[in-house]
Amino acid sequence: MTGVVLWYLNRATGITSLVLMTLTVVLGTVVRRHGRIPGLPRFAVQGLHRNVGLLSALLLVTHVGTAIVDSYVDIGVSSSFVPFVAGYRPFAVGLGTLAVDLLLLVLVTSLLRNHLPLRLWKAVHLTSYLLWPLAFVHGITAGTDLGGGWLLVLVIGCAAAATWASLAALAARRNTPPSAERAAAAVTVTSDAFSTGTPVRVFRNG
């Protein structure tokens, strides 16, 4: 394969993977927030989250593979897992390596979800919020063609989507009071609602 083809393949799979990872994060937060995507049952949203995540991981295999095979850039096999050892843009590439390491952990723990303690799965899964920024910064620093045009729009769009999704998830977490306070709050809210004749919202226990 010529160097140019490898380079374009690497670039294409990198960009697509980032887009899919963004979508994965967004879908994950939708599930977390008990949200809906119009027209889709909840299990479909969850299924999409899972499958889009798997797809982005698959694309990453090609992305990493083409970088290794391409002799134009000094990125060896060890760079797949060991960060900051590449010859070409070691820091930028290293960020990508870290992202891949985290993704591998998230993937493996998710596939083994039913056999692992829930706390462990959750802790690893939460590193996705670190994974995405690593992949993003890797993308804009290791790539060479961010200059302008559609790619810039795409990248900004991904950043906006991921940021919005993360903030929405954080807000949902903040709006759920800890156990001890929930009941008292629910009683007050309900009492007020009944006396004013307004509908009572559903209280979430987590």
Next chain:
Amino acid sequence: MTAMTAPSLTRGLLDGPGPSFGDHVVVDGPLPVVDLHTLVQEAALMGRGGAGFPTATKLRSVAAAAASTRRAPVVVANGSEGEPAAAKDATLLLLAPHLVFDGLALVAGSLGATTAYLAADPALLPALSAHLADRSDPVGVRLHPVAYAFLSGEESALCAAIDGKPALPRTKFPPVRERGVGGRPTLVLNVETLARLALVARGSTLAAASMLVTRRMEIGGTPWVDVVDVPLGTPVGDVLRLDDAQAVLIGGYAGTWVEAAEAAQLRLDRDSLAPAGAALGAGVLAALPADRCGLAETARVVGHLAGESAGQCGPCLNGLPRIAAALELLARPLTPPSGLLRDVKRWSGLLPGRGACSHPDATVRLVASTLRVFSDELARHRAGRCRGRSARPFLPVPGRPQ
């Protein structure tokens, strides 16, 4: 007063010599060595914590769990008294703490437990600590302060609190008798159960056949609250003055209302109470005076119970506040929004068995009995009237002025 031979055999729990260890040893005698399992089985001792579970069965299960898990069990004397209307545990701990410690020592010895706790209101602990200092039990008792919460005495919540975690119930897989305090098999017994056990061990035949009742009534408009030791099977009318009462709350806030006339026909045992939809529970008997509104009283209580939900399970967290708010509306001498009773019934049906503990189940039973017993009052309120004439609340609710 000097002691005669074996007065423990005939004495009530509260008729003892008082809290001093010296008096206790003189009057009650030393702690005997007994085959506890057989003793408790034959005495058919039932738990006095509210659930009325056979103590022998509990003892056996913890012993079995300890054997199969090969972990030394933990014993806990539960004096948390989460029931606001009850005062029996506090009274017992004030008047006869050594019977409780004796009972705890007996179960600890029988199970081979290496750790023992007594959980109670922080205000009681200094005196209890002093009493403990007079004793030399093989297994030292650790005193654990329990801040008030309706669910503070729930077994799994109590074990969590002892472990330093939030005092919230957890799911019963596995139950505390298998994995409780520190992950070890744990026997939790009410302090009254333990005190009775201590008397049973000394040969008393009465102890297992009596119960502590917290009586709440008004005599000539003056509130009366006391704790009495009463033989099981005693007619309710012999324990409570019912002349001026319209209804009786039996058990506590996890109990049910019974109309006064019906209550007068009941006896304090399972067979008599069950057909009336009642149970001994925490041993509270509260006679609602004629000049109170039962709906308003219960609405206040249920409002408190809803706020005391652990907030861990969706149905309870959603159902109880709605039921409480509905009762608040029904407690007013106004026509309620249409369909409110139907809503209460529907929400009530969604709660039993769907939580980690039986709090919603009990509250729903209380509400159902309220709507049944005070149906006349419901009609009166719809017509804009109310029989309540006194501004003074009858049933105590923590955090609200009494």
Next chain:
Amino acid sequence: MTRLTVDPIACTGHGLCAELLPEGISLDEWGYPMLAAGELPPDLLRTAKKAAAACPVRALRLRDDVRLG
């Protein structure tokens, strides 16, 4: 006998279970699951396992009871 159980503390009412196993699970008016009582019919076992795997908080479990209680 195999039974479906839900851990009421872990369950936050996502509702995926009711979508995947409508014959065995329905949702109350607050979105929390109500399980059909009794033993799980053998022909629903496979679907039930999928539903349990899909629960975002792993509150839905399949339990084997030799005897109840």
